Amino acid sequence: MQQQQPSVRAVTIPFADLKDRGKDLGGFIEEGFGPQGLGIVSIAGVPGYPELRKRLLRLAPRIVSLPDDVKKQLEDPDSRYHFGWSRVEEKFESERWDTAKGSYFANPVFDVPTTDDELVTRYPSYCRPNIWPKDHLPELEIAFKGLGKLMLEVGLMLAHHCDRYVIQRGVGQYIGESLEKTLARSRCPKGRLLYYFPKSFSKQDEVSSWCGWHTDYGFLTGLTCGLFTRKSEEVPCPDIGTGLYVRTRDNQVVKVTLVDDELVYQIGETAEILSRGHLCATPHCVKAPSSEDASDVGRSTFVLFIQPNWDEPLKLPSEIRYHQECIPPTRTLAYGEYSERVLASFSGKSVEQTLMPQSKQRQAASTTNHRGSTTSNPRDPPPRSWGDSTRSDQNQHKKACHRREDGHLSSNDGDGRQRVPERRECTLLSVVSESRAGPLQLVDEGDQVIHGRSAGWAIPGRVAPRGGGGEIETRSRRKEAWRGETRRGRPPSRV
Template structure:
C-alpha cells in the first residue's frame, strides 16, 4: 500500500494538538511579520513559505502556507562552504520568537517524537528489504537516518476555500497535486479542520489524503487523530533498488457549501539522508525523468537541488 500508521504513541495526541492549533495563528500574522520569517536563500525551505512552490499546472501554489524547520538541530553545520552549497539543508532555523514564541517548542517536540517512531519504521523497512536483495547491495536506512542532519519538519496551513477557489475542486488533487516525496520516510499527522480558528469536523468525507498503490489503485487514506502515518519517499526506493516504492499521493479539498471558510492544518516530518549521502540510481527505479544524472550517482543534496530547480523559480 505504501503507507502505514502507528498508534498508542505516548504523549503524541497532546503534542499534535499543541502544534496544529498554532498553524492558523501563524498564517494570520501580519504580512510584514511573515516576510521577516522568510528565507529566500534557502529556496524558502526554512521559515515561512507561501506562493513560492509550483503546482502540477505550473502555477504558484497559493492554496497553502508552510513553515519549515529542522526539529532536531537549529544549526546543522557551521561549515560555511556547506551552508553556501546546500542552504536548504545547512541553513539555520528561523523562529518567530516575538510574534509566536510557543511555535518553536511545539514544533521541536512533535518533530522529535515522530522522528523517534520513524526510526522504528525504518528498522522494519530494513528487515523487509534484507529478504529481497543481496546483503552487499543493501544500505541500512535506519543508520543513514540516525546519522543525518537533514531532517525537515513542515507545518502546513491550507487557507479557507472561497467561492472563487472552489469552482475547480472536482479534481482529486484540488488541494495538493499528485507527487512523491523525495526523502526517505514522511511522517504525517491527521489534519485538523477549523473555521475561524475553531476546530470543526470535516463536512466532506471524500476530502483528504489519497495515495496510489503499486497496482495503480487510488485509495483514500484514513487513520485516527491519535495515530502517526508514515509513507515511503523516493530515496528509500533508490536505496532499496526499487524493493520499496515511493508513495504517490495528493490531497482533495472538501466540497459543498459547508466547506466555505474551512481551514486545514497538518504537519509532515521528512526523514532524509544527510546532504552528502551518495545515491546510486538503479535502473529498476524510474523517477523524475527531468532530473539528469551524472553516471547514475548524486548526493542527496545534489538530488534535492535538481528537484528544487523544477518546483521553484528562485535560485539562491
C-alpha cells in the same frame, strides 16, 4: 457529478510491536509499502503523540494571522523557502498551481545544522539555520521540535523494520550501512507545518484540489492527520471526502481514512530507487471540502521529511524512473547534491543558479535558461529488474512539478548541459557536483591549480575535477559543460 472515491484504512502497526527490534514485521511492511501495498503505514498507541499533534497543529492558523511584516521577516528565499514561513505556490500537476497553502519549514533537531559557510551555500535547503518567531509566537519552536523529534524517533524504528524487509528480499546493503543508521546520523530532517487556506467550493474540484498529485522525493515521510478550523475555532472534519488521497498500485484513487491519534508514514522516491522497488513511493494529494458550507474551513497538518545527511553518497542504479535529468553519468552523488538538483528542477531554476546567492541569481536570471523538470507519472511501473513487481501498466503521461518563487515562471527548456570529452577553455559558473574522492579543482593550461571548489562565479580558465567523476557546469559564450577524467595525486586545493 462528482464521483465518490472509496475509503481505505492504512495497515496499522501497534507501537509496542514497532519498538520490538526483534519482531518480524515484514508482513506489515509489505502490506503497507510493498509493490502491492497502499503506500501508507500508520502507527497506533505512540505515547504522547496525540497531545503533541494538537499542540502544534493549533499553531498553524496563528502563524497565518501574524501581521504581514512579521511573516515577511520569517521568510527565507535563500533556502528556496525551505526554512521559515512561506506562501509559495507549488505546481505538482502540469496545468495547475496549488495556491491555497502556507507552510513553515524547520529542522526539528538542529537549529544550525552546520557552521561551514561553503556547505550552507552549497546545500541551502538543508544547511541554513532555523528561523523562529521568538517574539511573536514563542511556543512554535517548542511545539515544532517536540512533535518533529517524536516523529523522527518513531520513523527510525520503522526504518529498522524496512531494512529487515528489504534485506530479506535479497537487496543487500541498499543504502550505506542501513536505512535506519543512515537516517539516524543525518543532520537534516525537515519538518513542515502546513496550513491549507479555506477554498471556495467548486463543482469542478478534483481530489487534488488542496494539494496536487505528487510523490515525495526523499526517503520516509511522517504525516499527521489534519486538524480543521473555522475562523480560528476547531471544527470536526467537514466532510468525509476531505483529506489525503492515494493512487494505489493498480491505479485506483482512494481516500485514506486516518485516525487522529495515529502517526502515518509513507515512502519517498529515493527509498524506492535504492530498495529497487521493494519499498514503493506513494503518490498522494489532498482534497479540499466539497460542500459550500465548508468553504471557510482551513486544514492544518504536519509533515516530517526524514532523509540522509547532505554528504551521504547515493549509488543510483541505472534503471530509475524519477528525476533522470538530475543524475550524472557516474550515477554516484551525495544526497544533498541530488536533492538540491531535484529542488532546483521544481523551482524552474538551473542548478548553478540555485547554488548562487539570491542577488547573483537575479543577475544570472537574465542570461541563463530557466529549467523545469518533468518526471514520469509516479505510477508508471518500475523497470522489470526491480524484482517481482506486478503493477499494471498505466498511461504514460508527464507530470510537471515546479515550485514558483518570486513570481518566477518555470519552463522545460533543458539544462543546456552537454558532454565535452576534453578539457576546454571555459568560464566557470559553479560547481555542480563533486566526487566523494576529493574536492574539485580548477587548473589552468599549465596544470596550475587556480581555484578550489565553489570558489566564485566567473573564473576564466580550464577546469578539472579531481578524484574522478566530478562534474562542473560552465558557461562561455555558449553554455557548455565539462565532465572530467580522474586527475589523481593532486593535493586538495582550498583557496
